[in-house]
Amino acid sequence: MTTGTDTTPSATATRPFLEVSGLARRFPARGGGTVTVFEHVDFTMDRGEFVCVIGHSGCGKSTILNILAGLDTASTGALVMDGHEISGPGLDRGVVFQNYSLLPWASALDNVIFGVRARHRSWSRAQIRAHALAHLAKVGLTGGAEHRKPSELSGGMRQRVSIARAFAIEPRLLLLDEPFGALDALTRGTIQDELIRIWSGTDQSVFMITHDVDEAILLADRILLMTNGPRARIAESVVIDIPRPRARDTILHDPAYYAIRNHLVEFLTRRSRELAGGDAADGATHPPASRTIRFARNPAEAGSSGPDGEIVPLIRAAR
Numbered sequence: 567m568t569t570g571t572d573t574t575p576s577a578t579a580t581r582p583f584l585e586v587s588g589l590a591r592r593f594p595a596r597g598g599g600t601v602t603v604f605e606h607v608d609f610t611m612d613r614g615e616f617v618c619v620i621g622h623s624g625c626g627k628s629t630i631l632n633i634l635a636g637l638d639t640a641s642t643g644a645l646v647m648d649g650h651e652i653s654g655p656g657l658d659r660g661v662v663f664q665n666y667s668l669l670p671w672a673s674a675l676d677n678v679i680f681g682v683r684a685r686h687r688s689w690s691r692a693q694i695r696a697h698a699l700a701h702l703a704k705v706g707l708t709g710g711a712e713h714r715k716p717s718e719l720s721g722g723m724r725q726r727v728s729i730a731r732a733f734a735i736e737p738r739l740l741l742l743d744e745p746f747g748a749l750d751a752l753t754r755g756t757i758q759d760e761l762i763r764i765w766s767g768t769d770q771s772v773f774m775i776t777h778d779v780d781e782a783i784l785l786a787d788r789i790l791l792m793t794n795g796p797r798a799r800i801a802e803s804v805v806i807d808i809p810r811p812r813a814r815d816t817i818l819h820d821p822a823y824y825a826i827r828n829h830l831v832e833f834l835t836r837r838s839r840e841l842a843g844g845d846a847a848d849g850a851t852h853p854p855a856s857r858t859i860r861f862a863r864n865p866a867e868a869g870s871s872g873p874d875g876e877i878v879p880l881i882r883a884a885r
């Protein structure tokens with residue numbers, strides 16, 4: 567990975583918590599050459615921010631998450647978190663995958679203890695156990711469930727263990743790869759609520775991949791929209807400033823909800839394809855750069871452009 571990034575203390579003081587710049591990932595193509603899955607991926611995250619990523623299958627969302635986790639390496643680009651370049655995995659990042667990835671031979675409690683022990687090497691056994699039990703309790707795993715092995719737990723319970731394990735190591739950045747993709751709607755809703763409740767009590771930042779636009783609007787402070795691959799990019803960053811706490815039944819009545827939802831669906835059905843691909847005839851990159859979009863909560867501000875990006879009227883259809 568190439569980087570010319572200045573990570574001196576003076577340079578980091580005013581920086582966002584996470585800076586990703588010029589990220590690209592290429593793989594060897596069948597029959598020779600390379601395929602560029604994504605390129606020119608630039609985004610930042612603030613401390614405590616909840617960011618969701620949406621894009622069609624194959625645009626490279628999981629690859630970006632794996633690079634952030636240190637499980638994969640970018641072909642080019644720089645990733646700086648809290649002033650330090652990310653290189654390799656670390657306990658400052660917690661990862662939750664769709665398929666749970668728990669240790670099959672260990673109980674739910676031991677799965678959480680495993681991470682906590684690695685994180686807090688000086689803690690006593692009792693401290694580690696109490697910390698792990700407290701995090702399992704936050705996701706409702708008590709009353710004996712904590713002693714069951716993954717094979718003895720439902721899918722929802724297993725994902726609760728994964729979430730408890732990720733939060734228990736108190737990472738500065740939590741990376742969630744479609745964590746609720748395999749769950750039924752009811753369980754999904756319950757665990758979404760638990761996730762938000764736990765995250766709200768911390769200053770941890772969350773980077774989450776989802777295919778569900780309603781889930782993204784419910785959870786995120788900002789949604790990154792990726793164009794289709796190959797050569798995918800982040801085309802838009804949509805600010806979700808619907809007040810918190812949010813609930814899935816009342817959020818539908820927020821004046822911005824359907825404008826945001828229509829914008830996201832329209833991106834996925836049309837613009838993700840139109841904006842995809844190569845460079846324009848004049849050599850300019852396409853799309854030119856990521857736009858930041860916020861939906862006006864106050865009609866007077868609609869149509870203007872603020873420091874946070876473009877402010878779009880609620881009634882305007884997506885472009």
Ligand SMILES: Nc1ncnc2c1ncn2[C@@H]1O[C@H](COP(=O)(O)OP(=O)(O)OP(=O)(O)O)[C@@H](O)[C@H]1O
Binds near residue numbers: 629630
């Ligand atoms: N190790 C690898 N070698 C070759 N190609 C790879 C490798 N890892 C990923 N890819 C390719 O990179 C592309 C992006 O994969 P990735 O899983 O990141 O996409 P995604 O947006 O997360 O998709 P989905 O939504 O289906 O999970 C795919 O075309 C995939 O085949």
